[in-house]
Amino acid sequence: xxxxxxxxxxxxxxxxxAALRSAVRTALDLGIGIYGIWEGYQGMVDGGDRIRELTxxxxxxxxxxxxxxxxxxxxxxxxxxxGRLKAARNLVNNGIDGxxxxxxxxxxxxxxxxxxxxxxxxxxxxxxxxIPPDSAEDYPNLVIAGLPGSIDNDMYGTxxxxxxxxxxxxxxxxxxxxxxxxxxxxxxxxxxxxxxNCGYLAMMGALAAGADWVFIPEVPPDPESWKxxxxxxxxxxxxxxxxxxxxxxxEGACDKKGNPITSQEIKITLxxxxxEDTRITILGHVQRGGSPTAFDRNLGTILGYSAVNELKETKxxxxxxxxxxxxxxxxxxxxxxxxxxxxxxSNYADENQFDKVLELRGSGFxxxxxxxxxxxxxxxxxxxKPKNPFRIAVMxxxxxxxxxxxxxxxxxxxxxxxxxTMLGISNGFPGLIEGDLKELSWMDVxxxxxxxxxxxxxxxxxxxxxxxxxxxxxxxQEQIDGILLIGGESxxxxxxxxxxxxxxxxxFRIPIVCLPATIDNDRPGSxxxxxxxxxxxxxxxxxxxxxxxxxxxxxxxxVETMGRYCGYLALMSxxxxxxxRVYIHEEGITLKDLQDDVDHLVTGFNQGKRLGLxxxxxxxxxxxxxxxxxxxxxxxxxxxxxxxxxILGHQQQxxxxxxxxxIQGTRLAVQSIDFILKEIGKKDPRTVFxxxxxxxxxxxxxxxxxxxxxxxxxRPISQWWMDLRPIARxxxxxxxxxxx
Numbered sequence: 001x002x003x004x005x006x007x008x009x010x011x012x013x014x015x016x017x018a019a020l021r022s023a024v025r026t027a028l029d030l031g032i033g034i035y036g037i038w039e040g041y042q043g044m045v046d047g048g049d050r051i052r053e054l055t056x057x058x059x060x061x062x063x064x065x066x067x068x069x070x071x072x073x074x075x076x077x078x079x080x081x082x083g084r085l086k087a088a089r090n091l092v093n094n095g096i097d098g099x100x101x102x103x104x105x106x107x108x109x110x111x112x113x114x115x116x117x118x119x120x121x122x123x124x125x126x127x128x129x130x131i132p133p134d135s136a137e138d139y140p141n142l143v144i145a146g147l148p149g150s151i152d153n154d155m156y157g158t159x160x161x162x163x164x165x166x167x168x169x170x171x172x173x174x175x176x177x178x179x180x181x182x183x184x185x186x187x188x189x190x191x192x193x194x195x196x197n198c199g200y201l202a203m204m205g206a207l208a209a210g211a212d213w214v215f216i217p218e219v220p221p222d223p224e225s226w227k228x229x230x231x232x233x234x235x236x237x238x239x240x241x242x243x244x245x246x247x248x249x250x251e252g253a254c255d256k257k258g259n260p261i262t263s264q265e266i267k268i269t270l271x272x273x274x275x276e277d278t279r280i281t282i283l284g285h286v287q288r289g290g291s292p293t294a295f296d297r298n299l300g301t302i303l304g305y306s307a308v309n310e311l312k313e314t315k316x317x318x319x320x321x322x323x324x325x326x327x328x329x330x331x332x333x334x335x336x337x338x339x340x341x342x343x344x345x346s347n348y349a350d351e352n353q354f355d356k357v358l359e360l361r362g363s364g365f366x367x368x369x370x371x372x373x374x375x376x377x378x379x380x381x382x383x384x385k386p387k388n389p390f391r392i393a394v395m396x397x398x399x400x401x402x403x404x405x406x407x408x409x410x411x412x413x414x415x416x417x418x419x420x421t422m423l424g425i426s427n428g429f430p431g432l433i434e435g436d437l438k439e440l441s442w443m444d445v446x447x448x449x450x451x452x453x454x455x456x457x458x459x460x461x462x463x464x465x466x467x468x469x470x471x472x473x474x475x476x477q478e479q480i481d482g483i484l485l486i487g488g489e490s491x492x493x494x495x496x497x498x499x500x501x502x503x504x505x506x507x508f509r510i511p512i513v514c515l516p517a518t519i520d521n522d523r524p525g526s527x528x529x530x531x532x533x534x535x536x537x538x539x540x541x542x543x544x545x546x547x548x549x550x551x552x553x554x555x556x557x558x559v560e561t562m563g564r565y566c567g568y569l570a571l572m573s574x575x576x577x578x579x580x581r582v583y584i585h586e587e588g589i590t591l592k593d594l595q596d597d598v599d600h601l602v603t604g605f606n607q608g609k610r611l612g613l614x615x616x617x618x619x620x621x622x623x624x625x626x627x628x629x630x631x632x633x634x635x636x637x638x639x640x641x642x643x644x645x646x647i648l649g650h651q652q653q654x655x656x657x658x659x660x661x662x663i664q665g666t667r668l669a670v671q672s673i674d675f676i677l678k679e680i681g682k683k684d685p686r687t688v689f690x691x692x693x694x695x696x697x698x699x700x701x702x703x704x705x706x707x708x709x710x711x712x713x714x715r716p717i718s719q720w721w722m723d724l725r726p727i728a729r730x731x732x733x734x735x736x737x738x739x740x
Contacts, residue, residue, distance in 0.1 A: 001032065001097055001098045001143060001311060001312065001314075002033070002095045002096065002097050002098075002138075002139075003032065003033040003034065003035060003094065003095045003096045003097070003098070004023075004027055004032055004033070004034045004035070004096065004098040004099070004100060004308065004311060005034075005035045005036075005037050005044070005051065005091060005094070005096040005098070005099050005100070006020060006023055006024070006034060006035070006036055006037065006054075006070075006099070006100040006102070007036075007037035007040050007041065007043065007044065007070065007099070007100075007101060007102070008020070008040060008068040008070055008071070008072045008102045008103060008149065009040035009041055009072055009073075009075075009101060009102070009103035009104075009106075009107035009110070010040070010072060010074075010103040010104045010106055010107045010149070010150070011072070011104065011150065011151070011288065012066075012067045012068050012072050012163075012288060013068075013149045013150055013151050013161070013162050013163025013164075013166075013167075013288065013296075014066045014067070014151075014162075014163050014166035014167075014288070014289070014290065014291065014292035014293070014296050015149070015162040015163050015165075015166065015292040015296030015297060015299060015300035016067070016068040016102055016149050016162060016163070016300060017059075017062040017063065017065050017066075017067070017068060017069055017292075017300070018062075018063050018162075018292065018296065018297045018298075018299075018300030018301045018304065019102055019147055019149070019162060019300035019301070019303055019304035019307075020036070020059060020062070020068070020069070020070065020102070020300075020304065021059040021060075021062055021063060021301070021304070021578075021731070022300065022301040022302070022303075022304030022305045022727075022731060023100055023304035023305070023307055023308050024036075024054045024055075024056070024058070024059045025056060025059065025730065025731050025733075025736070026304065026305045026308040026309070026730065026731075027308045028055075028056055028736040029730055029733070029736045030308065030312060031736075032308070032312070033053065033095070034053070034054050035051050035052060035053050035054060035094055035096055036051070036052055036053075036054045036058075036070045037050065037051050037070065038050040038051070038052070038070050038071050039070075039071040039072065039073040040071070040072045040073050040074075040075060040103075040107070041073075041075035041077075041078035041087065041107075041110060042073045042074075042075040042077065042078070043070075043071070043073075044078070044087040044090060044091065045075060045077045045078055045083045045086045045087050045090070046086075046090075047086070047089070047090030047093070051090060051091075051094050051096075056734075056735050056736060060578075061578075063297055063301075063576070063577065063578045064291050064292070064297075064544050064547075064577070065291065066166075066289050066290045066291055066292060067289065068102075072103075078110055078114075079110070081117075084113075084114055084117060084121060085121055085124060085125060087114065088114075088118065088121040088122060088125060089125050089130050089131060091139075091142075092122070092125070092131050092135055092139055093131070097139050097141070097142055097143065098142070098143045098144070098145075098311045098314075099111060099114075099142065099143070099144045099145075100144075100145050100146075100147065100304075100307045100308070100311070101144065101145075101146050101147070102146075102147040102149040102162070103146075103147075103149050103150070104148070104149065104150040104152075104154070104155065104161075105154075105155060105338075105339050105342040105343060108146040108148075108322065108335060108338075108339050109336075109339050109343075111144050111146060111320070111335075112144065112320060112335055112336050112339065114142065114144075115141075115142045115143075115144050115320055118139075118141060118142040119136075119140065119141070122135055122136055122139060122140075123136065140316060141316035141317075143311050143314045143316070143318070143320070144320040144335065145307040145308075145310045145311050145314075145320065145321055145322075145323055146320065146321070146322045146323065146335050147162065147300075147303050147304070147307055147322075147323055148161040148162060148322065148324055149161060149162040149163060150162070150163060150164070151163040151164055151166070151167035151194060151201070151287060151288055152164065152167075152194060152195055152196070152197075152198045152200065152201065153198065153200040153201070154195075154197060154198035154200065154342065154345075155322075155324070155338065155342055156338045156339075156341040156342045156345070156360070157322045157324045157331075157333040157337075157338035157341075158322070158324025158325055158326065158331070159324070159325055159326050159327070159695055160295075160299060160325055162296055162299055162300050162303065163288070163292070163296060164200065164201070164296075165292075165293050165295040165296050165299070165659070165660065166290065166291075166292045166293045166295075166296045167194070167201055167287040167288065168201060168204055168205060168208065168659045169293050169658065169659060170283065170286055170287045170290065171191075171193050171201060171205035171208075171209070171283060171287060171659075172205055172208045172209050172450075172658075172659045172662075174191070174281065174283055174286070175191055175205060175209035175211065175246060175248070176209060176450050176656065178191065178246065178281060179209070179210075179244060179246060179450075182243075182244035182245070182246065182279075183243040183244040184243075185277065186243050186244065186277075187244060187245075187276070187277045187278065187279060188234070188244070188245040188246075188247070188270050188274070188276045188277070188278040188279070189244070189245070189246050189247070189278070189279050189280075189281060190247045190249060190263045190266045190267050190270075190278065190279070190280045190281070191205075191211075191246065191247070191248050191249070191263075191281050191283065192249050192250075192251055192263040192280070192281070192282040192283065193205055193248060193249070193250060193251065193283055193287065194250075194251055194283070194284075194287050194288070195216070195217070195250035195251060195252055196217075196250075196251055196252035197217055197252050197345065197346045197349050198217065198218075198250075198252075198345075199216025199217050199218050199219070199250045199252075199253070200365075201250065201287070202214055202215070202216045202248050202249065202250035202253070203216050203365075203368065203369060203372060204368070204659060204663055205248055205659070206246075206248040206372060206376075207368065207371070207372045207375070207662070207663055207666060208449070208659040208662040208663055209246070209248075209449065209450065210246075210375075210409075210447070210449035210450065211246040211247065211248045211376070212233070212234055212237055212242070212245050212246050212247065212376060213230050213233060213234060213245075213246075213247040213248070213376060214247070214248045214249070214372065214376070215247075215248070215249040215250060215253035215261050215266075216250050216253060216369075217250055217252045217253055217254065217349055217354075217357070218349075218354060218357050218358045218361055218365070218369075219354065219358065219369060220253070220254050220255050220256045220258075220261075220352075220354055221255055221256070221261075222255065222256055223255035223256060223257050223259060226255060226261070227269045227273065228273075230247070230266075230269070230270075231269065231270065231273045231274055233376070233377070233378065234247075234270070234274065234276075235274060236378040236379070237378035239378070240378045240379050240442075240443060241443050241446070242378070242446070245270070245276065247266055247270075249261060249262075249263055249266060252349075256352065256354070257352070258352050263280045263282065264280065267279075267280050291544065293537055293540075293658075294533070294536045294537045294539075294540040294572065294573065294576040295533065295660065297540070297575075297576040297577075298572060298575050298576050298724075299325060301575055301576075301727065301731065302325070302330060302724065302727065303323050303324070303325065303330065305727050305730075305731075306323050306330045306332075307323050310323055310332060319334050319335070319336070320334075320335040320336070321333065321334065321335055322334070322335045322338045322339075324338075326694070326695045327527070327692070327693070327694035327695025327696065328527050328528070328694075328695070328720055328721075329694065329695075329720075341360060344360065345357055345360045345361070348360070367667075368663075368667065371410075371414075371666060371667065371670050374413065374414060374417050375410065375413055375414075375666070377413075377417070379442045379443075380413075380416045380417045380419070380442055381417050381418075385418075385419030386418070386419050386420070389419050389420045389421055390420045390421070390481040390482065390677065390680055391420070391421045391423060391478065391479050391480055391481050392411075392415050392420055392421070392422055392423065392480070392481060392482045392483070392484065392673065392676055392677075393422075393423040393424070393425050393432075393437060393478075393480050393482070393483045393484070394407075394408050394411050394412065394422065394423070394424055394425065394440075394456070394483075394484045394486065395424070395425035395428060395429075395431065395432060395456070395483065395484070395485055395486070395487075396428055396454045396456060396457065396458035396485075396486050396487050396491070396517070397428040397429055397458060397459070397460070397461075397485055397486075397487035397488070397490050397491030397494060398428075398458060398460055398487035398488030398489060398490045398491050398517070398518055399458070399460065399488060399518065399519070399653060400452075400453055400454050400458055400653050400654075401454075401487075401488070401517040401518050401519050401529070401530055401531025401532075401534075401535075401653065402452045402453075402519075402530075402531045402534035402535070402653070402654070402655060402656065402657035402658070402661055403517060403530035403531050403534065403657040403661035403662060403664075403665040404453070404454040404458065404486055404487075404517050404530070404531070404665075405445075405448040405449070405451045405452070405453065405454060405455050405657075406448065406449050406450075406530075406657055406661065406662045406665040406666060406669075407486050407515060407517065407530060407665040407666070407668065407669045408424070408440075408445060408448060408455070408456060408486065408669075409445040409448040409449055410665065410666040410669035410670060411484055411669040411670075411672065411673050412424075412440045412441075412442070412444070412445045413442055413445065414669065414670050414673045414674075415673050415677075416441070416442050418677070420677070421439060422439065422440045423437050423438065423439055423440065423478065423480065424437060424438055424439075424440045424444075424456045425437045425456065426438075426456055426457050427456075427457035427458070427459060428457065428458050428459045428460075428461055428487070428490075428491075429459075429461050429462070429463050429467070429471075429491075429494055430459065430461050431457070432471050432474055433463065433467050433470040433471055433474065434470070434474075435473075435474045435477065435478065437474075437478060449662060449666075450656050450657070450662070451656065452534075452654055452655050452656050452657060453654075458487065460490040461490070462490050462493055462494050462497070463494055463497060468497065468498065468501055468504075468505060469505070471498065471505075471508075472505040472507045472508065475507045475508070475510065476507050480510065481510060481511075481676075481680050482510050482511045482512065482513075482676035482677075482679070482680055482685075483510065483511075483512045483513070483676075484512075484513050484515060484669070484672050484673065484676065485512065485513070485514045485515065486515045486517045486530075487514075487515075487517050487518065488516070488517065488518030488520065488522070488523065488529070489518070489522065489523070489714045491514060492514050492523060492689060492705065492709075495512055495514050495687060495702065496702055496705050496706075498512070498687070499512070499687040499702040499703075509684070509685060510680070510685055511675065511676045511679035511680055511682075511685040511686060511687070511688075512687040512688070512702075513672040513675055513676060513687075513688055513689070513690055513699070514688070514689035514690070514702075515530070515665075515668050515669065515672055515689075515690050516528075516529035516530060516689070516690075516691055517529060517530040517531050517665070518530075518531055518532070519531045519532050519534070519535035519562060519563075519569065519652055519653055520532070520562065520563050520564050520566045520568065520569070520715075521563075521566060521568040521569070522563075522564065522565070522566035522568070522714060522715040522716065523689070523691065523716070524689070524700075524705065524708035524709050524716040524717070525689045525690070525691040525693070525698075525700040525704075525708060525716075526689070526690070526691020526692050526693065527691065527692050527693055527694075527720050527721075528664065528691075528692055530657075530661050530664060530665045530668070531653075531657070531661055532568065532569070532661075533658045533660040533661050534655060534656075534657045534658045534661050535562065535569055535652040535653065536569060536572055536573055536576070537658055538648070538651055538652050538654075538655060539559075539561055539569060539573040539577075539648060539652060540573055540576045540577055542559075542646070542648055542651070543559055543573065543577040543579075543613070543615075544577065546559065546613075546646055547577070547611060547613060550610075550611035550612070550613065550644075551610045551611045553642060554605065554610055554611070554641050554642065555611060555612070555641060555642040555643065555644055556601055556605075556611070556612030556613075556614070556633055556637065556641050556642070556643045556644075557611075557612065557613055557614070557643075557644050557645070557646055558614045558615075558616060558626055558629050558630050558633070558643070558644075558645045558646070559579075559613070559614070559615045559616065559645075559646045559647075559648065560615075560616050560617075560618055560626045560645065560646070560647040560648065561573060561615060561616070561617060561618065561648060561652065562618055562648070562649075562652050562653070563617045563618060563619070564618065564619050564713075564714060564715075565585045565619050565713035565714060565715055566585075566617075566713075566714075566715040566719070567582075567584025567585055567586050567587075567617045567620070568719070568721055569617070569652070570582050570583070570584050570615050570616065570617035570620070571584055571721060571722075571724065571725065571728060572721065572724075573615055574615045574728055574732070575724060575727065575728045575731075577613065577615075578613070578731070578732070579613045579614060579615045579732065580600075580612065580613060580614065580732045580734070581597055581613075581614040581615070581732065582614075582615050582616075582617075582728060582732075583614070583615070583616040583617060583620040583621070584617045584620055585617055585619050585620050585621070585713070586719070586722065587725075588620070588621060589620055589621040589624045591624075594624065594629065594632060597614070597633075598632065598633060598636040598637075600734065601633065601636075601637065601641065602636065602637065602640055604734055605637070605640045605641045606640060612641065614629070616629065626645050626647060627645065630643050630644070630645045664692065667697065668690055668691075668692075668697065671690060671697050672690055675688070675690070675699060686699075686701060686702075687701070687702040688700060688701055688702060689702065689705070
């Protein structure tokens with residue numbers, strides 16, 4: 001491979017700039033030239049100054065910018081052979097024989113066709129004398145890597161596309177805001193979101209925001225009855241105490257006969273049948289714009305890095321690959337296979353074969369839709385209930401984490417819907433010790449989906465030896481059949497204490513599930529804890545503001561994050577904000593490290609650098625504290641630069657949970673309740689902890705806790721995100737190879 005060209009095509013998506021930055025710096029670090037192609041395929045056809053070499057500095061400061069700095073455009077010319085001939089000539093003239101294409105299925109299809117035709121195009125250009133005769137030998141093949149960039153999350157071969165998480169944030173924030181005004185006036189709102197052929201944004205937005213009804217293309221309603229069903233459900237909700245009604249509709253929603261279901265039609269129906277004051281909000285391109293979330297920045301960064309390395313290892317005969325993400329791991333799949341399946345989904349939708357559409361969306365999509373259908377109800381399902389309902393308790397333990405309330409809401413409603421009694425234990429283990437609990441009903445948890453904090457209370461108290469008798473007595477007196485604990489290290493340790501004392505206290509032989517909820521993301525058995533995504537976005541937002549201040553004043557900022565002895569928040573926020581140094585406890589800090597960092601800062605600011613950003617985990621080192629580092633850098637920086645510290649503190653634990661924390665919290669809660677119900681009554685019911693591993697939900701027995709937990713530092717022995725450390729180091733360099 002000589003040189004790489006990179007382009008963004010189709011609709012823009014937040015996170016494309018992160019992918020561009022990562023690909024450019026990775027290529028340069030490997031000694032590979034890389035050229036930006038402005039305005040997508042149109043720029044490739046036009047050539048000239050629309051194909052320009054990119055440098056390390058040319059992609060600086062773009063991580064937080066929405067859209068794409070190299071532009072994107074629809075290109076009719078590239079659909080013709082004549083246009084592709086021009087594009088091939090321009091690539092050869094610039095020495096490019098590798099392409100990274102960031103876009104949707106249409107953009108990636110164009111790239112695949114271009115690759116197949118490449119040898120013929122080169123032969124035609126040689127014959128016409130437009131390129132030298134030896135070009136066939138110098139450019140025998142075009143190698144391609146595709147990155148999925150689309151807010152719709154409609155690309156087969158990846159769990160998430162670049163931009164989808166940001167769009168979901170915009171939708172959820174909008175519905176949260178609309179809900180408050182709708183409740184004030186007792187109004188109905190119809191919220192239209194993007195998604196022509198894919199209902200991901202509508203479905204996940206409705207789930208995350210606690211909407212009351214949803215229409216998605218994959219599950220069209222009956223044309224004769226959908227209006228009555230919707231109105232009946234919303235009317236029942238009002239009678240149950242709801243002050244508002246929120247209906248979410250995807251722009252491509254239709255009924256089973258293919259007739260469009262529009263926001264205007266829904267509005268007219270609600271006003272006519274229910275007599276409700278109804279408003280329409282069409283979110284439009286606000287979903288596509290703005291600064292990307294932490295997830296999209298890191299997704300783009302990881303995929304851009306992987307794309308360059310994929311091209312570096314690709315042989316001429318190898319099939320082009322789509323670089324995607326599944327379960328926090330990069331995966332590559334045959335590009336055209338992914339494109340064809342994506343198109344097939346669209347074709348099935350056009351043919352009204354919606355069962356096949358839903359099948360190809362995957363089991364996770366289907367399961368989430370089923371969960372949503374239950375949570376949309378105004379109350380428990382009125383079907384026949386069990387004769388002997390179980391009593392299941394939910395509780396928190398550990399520090400507050402955004403999403404705790406969401407989990408309780410989902411658990412209470414899922415258990416209640418099946419006819420069981422759901423109990424809320426107040427204030428963590430002290431509440432369980434003292435018997436401080438009460439029954440929670442369907443409407444008791446109304447509105448909790450978006451609330452931060454922990455309504456039933458939480459603390460870090462771990463039972464002492466004498467407390468276990470009181471816990472056993474409470475379980476027996478309250479006839480508790482199962483427990484869902486939502487929390488962090490103190491909760492897990494406490495449940496392990498109960499598990500290890502089952503012989504002494506037979507009442508502890510009930511199913512117990514520990515669900516990870518801690519911003520530190522330090523629980524074994526799960527790659528992500530509820531609350532960590534919200535905390536990460538809070539950090540990234542704060543650092544973005546800090547960077548603007550620093551640039552204006554020629555300053556270096558040392559930002560301290562939470563995390564205790566787990567460096568997840570520090571490393572991932574460093575990756576998402578472009579920090580030049582991240583200090584974490586897992587690696588430690590030496591005096592030589594600090595001296596090297598001082599030297600780099602002094603050199604950089606002397607050469608025109610305008611800001612310095614260093615992120616430090618709160619427990620990175622007991623002696624080299626944030627205050628120590630600031631004082632050291634101040635002394636050494638002298639008149640060259642100022643130094644400030646920013647200790648973000650408890651704002652990382654506060655605020656409303658992000659869509660990811662709401663959605664994953666709901667999924668884990670439902671799975672936990674189902675697990676408890678299956679285990680109740682067994683001879684040896686299990687005590688487990690639930691989590692996401694490899695993109696799948698799994699349960700791990702409490703008997704394995706000691707082998708997975710680093711007890712000295714309260715974090716997992718194996719931490720998947722440490723594999724991203726080399727990427728963070730590479731991208732933080734002041735230039736290629738300079739820090740190696």
